[in-house]
Amino acid sequence: MNKWRLLGLGIVLAGMTACSTRAKGPDTGGGAAAEQPQAAVQPANPGQPELAILDTDIGDDIDDAFALALVLKSPEIKLLGITTEFGDTELRARLVDRYLKAVGRTDIPVAAGKPTPHSNVFTQAAYAEQEPDRKHGDGVEFLLDQIRGHPGEVTVIAIGPLVNVGAAIARDPATFHKVKRVVMMGGSVYRGYDHNGQFNAKPDPEWNIARDPAGAKALLASGVPVYMMPLDSTQIHLEEPEREQLFAFGSPLTDQLTLLYHQWAAHNEMHNATPTLYDPVAATYAVRPDLCPAQPMRLEVDGKGFTRPVSGPPNAQVCLKSDEKGFLAFLLGRITGAASEPGR
Numbered sequence: 499m500n501k502w503r504l505l506g507l508g509i510v511l512a513g514m515t516a517c518s519t520r521a522k523g524p525d526t527g528g529g530a531a532a533e534q535p536q537a538a539v540q541p542a543n544p545g546q547p548e549l550a551i552l553d554t555d556i557g558d559d560i561d562d563a564f565a566l567a568l569v570l571k572s573p574e575i576k577l578l579g580i581t582t583e584f585g586d587t588e589l590r591a592r593l594v595d596r597y598l599k600a601v602g603r604t605d606i607p608v609a610a611g612k613p614t615p616h617s618n619v620f621t622q623a624a625y626a627e628q629e630p631d632r633k634h635g636d637g638v639e640f641l642l643d644q645i646r647g648h649p650g651e652v653t654v655i656a657i658g659p660l661v662n663v664g665a666a667i668a669r670d671p672a673t674f675h676k677v678k679r680v681v682m683m684g685g686s687v688y689r690g691y692d693h694n695g696q697f698n699a700k701p702d703p704e705w706n707i708a709r710d711p712a713g714a715k716a717l718l719a720s721g722v723p724v725y726m727m728p729l730d731s732t733q734i735h736l737e738e739p740e741r742e743q744l745f746a747f748g749s750p751l752t753d754q755l756t757l758l759y760h761q762w763a764a765h766n767e768m769h770n771a772t773p774t775l776y777d778p779v780a781a782t783y784a785v786r787p788d789l790c791p792a793q794p795m796r797l798e799v800d801g802k803g804f805t806r807p808v809s810g811p812p813n814a815q816v817c818l819k820s821d822e823k824g825f826l827a828f829l830l831g832r833i834t835g836a837a838s839e840p841g842r
């Protein structure tokens with residue numbers, strides 16, 4: 499979903515040349531988006547960890563690695579498993595195997611979704627290839643099995659193209675309907691990919707949605723609660739001071755982030771050293787929805803991957819603006835194990 503990947507595919511080149519920029523917040527005044535944001539729409543059960551599955555395309559962009567770290571360090575979440583999706587799903591699963599082994603969490607099951615064609619760069623392949631190969635279970639079946647075993651209790655944190663989610667809906671819609679909610683990074687409502695740090699007021703086909711618009715359409719039509727963190731609220735950067743604070747921490751977890759970051763920085767097509775933390779915003783929403791208040795909207799997905807607000811009954815809760823400072827403090831506090839958190 500990163501801009502450089504879109505650039506690599508040439509998907510939005512034409513649109514980018516016509517984009518205007520501005521330096522103010524998203525336009526939330528239009529049409530179907532007029533309702534006020536809601537904080538803490540669906541809080542976790544008090545005293546009980548939220549059962550969750552992380553569905554990820556970890557290995558291309560770097561933000562999934564940070565999202566995984568955040569989930570692992572959040573006691574509000576009990577991770578039932580990790581499913582990999584899009585592209586070389588087995589290699590992504592090997593990456594997760596090595597990551598979990600390094601942090602002492604091999605108790606967490608890892609399953610691989612159906613591989614799909616892709617053209618983007620697997621920047622962290624070398625890290626993954628150092629891990630012994632093994633055959634992983636079917637990610638889509640794992641997802642459905644967990645929902646069957648815990649009806650109404652499972653939160654799916656979806657931080658990649660919605661390939662597995664779409665496949666699960668197609669394979670067993672009745673079971674998928676028993677998911678508690680899907681918290682996802684994806685979409686572009688009033689804001690596209692920023693250009694050279696400038697706010698882009700023209701929506702783009704966001705990476706995750708554009709890779710599998712049919713999966714996104716199926717999810718929004720499924721009737722399950724969907725909490726969406728689009729480009730409007732997720733273009734938050736991990737600048738050098740925060741990176742150094744994190745990478746200098748020296749725990750097994752931050753060491754994995756250090757290793758993966760450097761592979762990403764060396765291989766990403768934009769040669770950009772500053773990660774954009776799209777996916778951790780979705781992971782954060784699962785435990786701290788107040789940092790990204792969501793509002794009900796009805797979104798329509800087209801074949802190119804645009805997500806346009808339309809009138810009609812809401813089909814998602816959408817966060818259009820996040821508390822960026824609060825989010826960064828929360829992320830760093832969690833990953834480095836700081837005792838106190840802002841806003842709590």
Ligand SMILES: [Ca+2]
Pocket residue numbers: 554555556559561562657658777
């Ligand atoms: Ca991702």
